Amino acid sequence: MPVGDRNGAKVWRRRTQTESLSHWALWLTGVAIFAYCWQQISGATTWFFVWDAPRIAEDIWTRATPPKWDxxxxxxxxxxxxxxxxxxxxxxxxxxxxxxxxxxxxxxxxxxxxxxxxxxxxxxxxxxxxxxxxxxxxxxxxxxxxxxxxxxxxxxxxxxxxxxxxxxxxxxxxxxxxxxxxxxxxxxxxxxxxxxxxxxxxxxxxxxxxxxxxxxxxxxxxxxxxxxxxxxxxxxxxxxxxxxxxxxxxxxxxxxxxxxxxxxxxxxxxx
CATH class of the missing domain: 1.10.3720.10 (MetI-like)
Known part of the structure; x- marks a missing residue:
């Protein structure tokens, strides 16, 4: 929307100051919720198994191929x-x-x-x-x-x-x-x-x-x-x-x- 600058000229802005503050407040709230959820998930996760997952997946793939066609x-x-x-x-x-x-x-x-x-x-x-x-x-x-x-x-x-x-x-x-x-x-x-x-x-x-x-x-x-x-x-x-x-x-x-x-x-x- 058009607003005035220091010289009185009209400058177009997408949001008013209030709308911009609300927009950033929503983003910060979302980031805070994500960080809290990630903290809870991370605390309940055994990361050793996560880091070892590629090796386990490769081992299972080796055992599963080729399929038993008969x-x-x-x-x-x-x-x-x-x-x-x-x-x-x-x-x-x-x-x-x-x-x-x-x-x-x-x-x-x-x-x-x-x-x-x-x-x-x-x-x-x-x-x-x-x-x-x-x-x-x-x-x-x-x-x-x-x-x-x-x-x-x-x-x-x-x-x-x-x-x-x-x-x-x-x-x-x-x-x-x-x-x-x-x-x-x-x-x-x-x-x-x-x-x-x-x-x-x-x-x-x-x-x-x-x-x-x-x-x-x-x-x-x-x-x-x-x-x-x-x-x-x-x-x-x-x-x-x-x-x-x-x-x-x-x-x-x-x-x-x-x-x-x-x-x-x-x-x-x-x-």
């Missing part, structure tokens, strides 16, 4: 289980997320004071807990295995899918809804012919996107006993079979890349 014959069923965990978990989540999304959207909820807060609570609670934690809880309840992984993925995905879907419902064009309402259609007919057709592309995109994410998450559920290829990875790590570990990681990488490619193709076809 072990791939034992990874067919685990990777298939992983894909099934992600797929079934996504399907269950979508079936549960759709009604929750309609109950959470302002323009479709039966009650903004009672029903909508409950739906939003379901969305927040299922999104806030990681799938690994859900898997640990479910393993303690229903035992280890693929079923616990499916339910863990499903619970984790409900909030994600419902949140994106209810936002899409709230952003629909009300003109089509008003036109169908004017014909005397019932509430269910308005929903079926005025709302659902508008959100179908968003629903399909959300479903594919979440399935792609679940492929990644399901690969590690086996580390806690929820089945899939993570179970093979945990077993190999426990016995320090590094050539097997490197092969499993390559298989996981290939599965994630393929799922990403499929997801991109499907989303491109929908959009």
């Amino acid at each position: 072990y791939i014959t034992q990874l067919g069923k685990p990777i298939w289980d992983t894909i099934n965990i992600a797929t079934m978990g996504t399907l269950i989540a979508l079936c549960l997320a759709v009604p929750v999304a309609f109950l959470a959207a302002r323009n479709t909820t039966p009650s903004a004071l009672l029903v909508r807060p409950i739906a939003l609570l379901i969305i927040v609670s299922t999104r806030s807990i990681n799938s690994l934690i859900w898997a640990l809880l479910l393993i303690a309840i229903i035992g280890p295995g693929v079923f616990a992984g499916v339910i863990a993925i499903a619970i984790r995905s409900i909030g994600f899918c419902a949140k994106l879907l209810y936002e899409a419902i709230e952003e629909i064009d009300n003109t089509q809804v008003e036109a169908i309402t004017a014909t005397g259609a019932s509430r269910w007919q308005i929903m079926a012919y005025g709302i659902v057709p508008q959100i179908l592309p968003a629903f399909a995109g959300i479903a594919v996107f979440r399935w792609d994410i679940n492929i990644r998450e399901s690969t590690v559920l086996g580390l806690v006993g929820a089945g899939g290829i993570g179970l093979q990875l945990s077993a190999s790590l426990n016995v320090l079979a590094w050539p097997q570990v490197s092969l499993i990681l390559l298989v996981i990488l290939a599965a994630v890349v393929i799922s990403e490619w499929v997801s991109a193709k499907v989303r491109g076809a929908i959009i």
